[in-house]
Amino acid sequence: MTSTTSDWLRQFRPAPDSEIRLVCFPYAGGAASYYFPLAKALAPGIDVHAVQYPGRQDRYREPVIDDIHRLADAVLPVVAELTDRPLALFGHSMGAVLAYEVALRLEERHGVKPLVLFASGRRAPSRYRDEDDVHLRDDTALLAEIRSLEGTSNAVLQDPELLEMVLPALRGDYRAIGTYRSVPGASVSCPVVGLIGVDDPKVSAEEARDWERHTRGGLDLLSYPGGHFFLTDRMTEVAEVIKDRLGALRGTA
Numbered sequence: 001m002t003s004t005t006s007d008w009l010r011q012f013r014p015a016p017d018s019e020i021r022l023v024c025f026p027y028a029g030g031a032a033s034y035y036f037p038l039a040k041a042l043a044p045g046i047d048v049h050a051v052q053y054p055g056r057q058d059r060y061r062e063p064v065i066d067d068i069h070r071l072a073d074a075v076l077p078v079v080a081e082l083t084d085r086p087l088a089l090f091g092h093s094m095g096a097v098l099a100y101e102v103a104l105r106l107e108e109r110h111g112v113k114p115l116v117l118f119a120s121g122r123r124a125p126s127r128y129r130d131e132d133d134v135h136l137r138d139d140t141a142l143l144a145e146i147r148s149l150e151g152t153s154n155a156v157l158q159d160p161e162l163l164e165m166v167l168p169a170l171r172g173d174y175r176a177i178g179t180y181r182s183v184p185g186a187s188v189s190c191p192v193v194g195l196i197g198v199d200d201p202k203v204s205a206e207e208a209r210d211w212e213r214h215t216r217g218g219l220d221l222l223s224y225p226g227g228h229f230f231l232t233d234r235m236t237e238v239a240e241v242i243k244d245r246l247g248a249l250r251g252t253a
Helices: 032-042 068-080 094-110 139-149 160-178 205-214 235-252
Strands: 020-025 046-051 087-092 117-120 192-197 219-224
Touching: 020 032, 020 094, 020 235, 032 046, 032 235, 046 235, 068 094, 068 160, 087 094, 087 235, 094 117, 094 160, 117 235, 139 160, 192 205, 192 235, 205 219, 219 235
Parallel strands: 020 046, 020 087, 087 117, 117 192, 192 219
Antiparallel strands: none
């Protein structure tokens, strides 16, 4: 069956008259609903579309795509449909890498240059760690990792039935990002805005600065108080950054 836009994209605050679209990619184990506050903060000036990966929420019956490159290939056609207006991409954690891969494909296969890529809470695509083996651990260790990042509701983590539903997506996403390797020498032509939490154990400022190696449009790196999920508490501030950057770039599209 061919996927459609309605399968992949969610809109919580549609802004059909906006001049700019922003596509948002969730973190590992995350869902489109994470970006509801951001869509609310950016409407009506920016038309926000949040990606819903297979294997969660209303797509929980679908198999998880556990490879970043295959996931980028799968979502690319529906993102490409949005390029009749200037388009920007935003991703948090695993979503930042996926947004990067989609940006590469938009340029290579559709001749479309995004306005900007916002890479939140993720080291550069070519920076790897020994700890990228989380997907190989048992359920107890996998859940311990997730608890340590404080990004998943305790209500979910303490409910056996809910856990049974979300574990396949969590493990599949961790496999996708843990086995991911970027194409050597690849880079996007759009600028990258990196956003990190100063206490994030998963990305250092040095690792984030290496996004410079993956863009020909320049990198601007911004730091915020907080850990890996600093974005949850700083969504309003980040929304203002997005507004400012897209407003400045709009005339260059």
